[in-house]
Amino acid sequence: MIRKKLLAPLIIVAIANMGHDRIHEYSPTRGVIDAKAKRSKRSRGLARQYGQFLSEELKPYIDRKYPTKRETQFTGLGGSSLGGLVTLAIGILFPRTFTRLMVMSPSIWWDDFAIYRLVDSIEEKPPLKIWLDTGTSEPGWEQARALRDRLAKKGWRLRDDLQYMEVEGAEHTEAAWGARVSPALRFLFPP
Numbered sequence: 238m239i240r241k242k243l244l245a246p247l248i249i250v251a252i253a254n255m256g257h258d259r260i261h262e263y264s265p266t267r268g269v270i271d272a273k274a275k276r277s278k279r280s281r282g283l284a285r286q287y288g289q290f291l292s293e294e295l296k297p298y299i300d301r302k303y304p305t306k307r308e309t310q311f312t313g314l315g316g317s318s319l320g321g322l323v324t325l326a327i328g329i330l331f332p333r334t335f336t337r338l339m340v341m342s343p344s345i346w347w348d349d350f351a352i353y354r355l356v357d358s359i360e361e362k363p364p365l366k367i368w369l370d371t372g373t374s375e376p377g378w379e380q381a382r383a384l385r386d387r388l389a390k391k392g393w394r395l396r397d398d399l400q401y402m403e404v405e406g407a408e409h410t411e412a413a414w415g416a417r418v419s420p421a422l423r424f425l426f427p428p
Contacts, residue, residue: 238419245426247311250299252291254320262287263319265326265355268348280348288327292334309364313425315339317414322347325367329355332363337425340369341414345380353387362392368400368421372407400424 238244255262260270260280267282291314300307314335316324321343328338345352367388371381385401393399402420407413 238423242428244422245428247422247426248299248303248305250295252295259319263316263323264347265323265330266348266351268351284323284326285330287323288331288334291327292331296334309333309336311337313337313339315341315368315421317341317343317411318409319344319347322352325352326355328365328367329359329363332365336363336365338365338367339418339421339425340367341417341421342371342375342409343369343381343384345384346377350380352384356384356387356391359391364398365393366398366425367393368402368424370402370404370417370421372404372409372413374406375409378403 239246262283264280264282265284267279270278270280296312299305305311309332312335314324314327315338316322318341321340322345324338325340325343328335343352369381369385369388371378381401382403385395385399388399389395395401400421402417404413404417407416
């Protein structure tokens with residue numbers, strides 16, 4: 238895509254997740270992990286700390302080690318499912334670091350829709366460019382549509398700084414997200 242001038246040159250830094258413990262790093266609130274369990278276990282809600290690590294440690298390291306464009310308009314974050322949830326949360330919490338957000342099939346359900354409350358709490362729209370998507374075979378896919386509408390109420394404009402894709406029949410899988418990476422990158426990082 239870069240050679241065909243469909244996409245600006247970019248560096249992708251892939252961060253391994255913590256496996257089963259990823260729910261702690263990726264959750265913006267201390268929500269119940271499994272409400273059906275005999276003893277309810279709560280997430281530690283470490284998204285803010287994870288965002289601080291990315292913003293204050295990892296990004297400066299990458300900027301020192303590689304020939305990057307350091308300005309925020311060239312810096313993005315992306316993820317799917319819980320990774321999509323934490324991507325949007327970190328973008329809202331750290332808009333001076335990450336302004337391009339690839340939010341794929343986000344776990345909007347987390348902690349009784351905590352991400353809706355975070356979006357609703359925005360007083361002044363930060364300069365974020367957001368790709369938001371879902372598949373219609375995913376549980377709760379309509380929640381992404383409601384999130385799109387909440388973002389629009391806060392000032393994001395469809396096909397300008399907010400792109401929404403709803404894929405008929407797409408499931409909550411790596412293959413489905415992989416099929417949407419190309420249009421997401423082209424929207425977020427045009428040539």
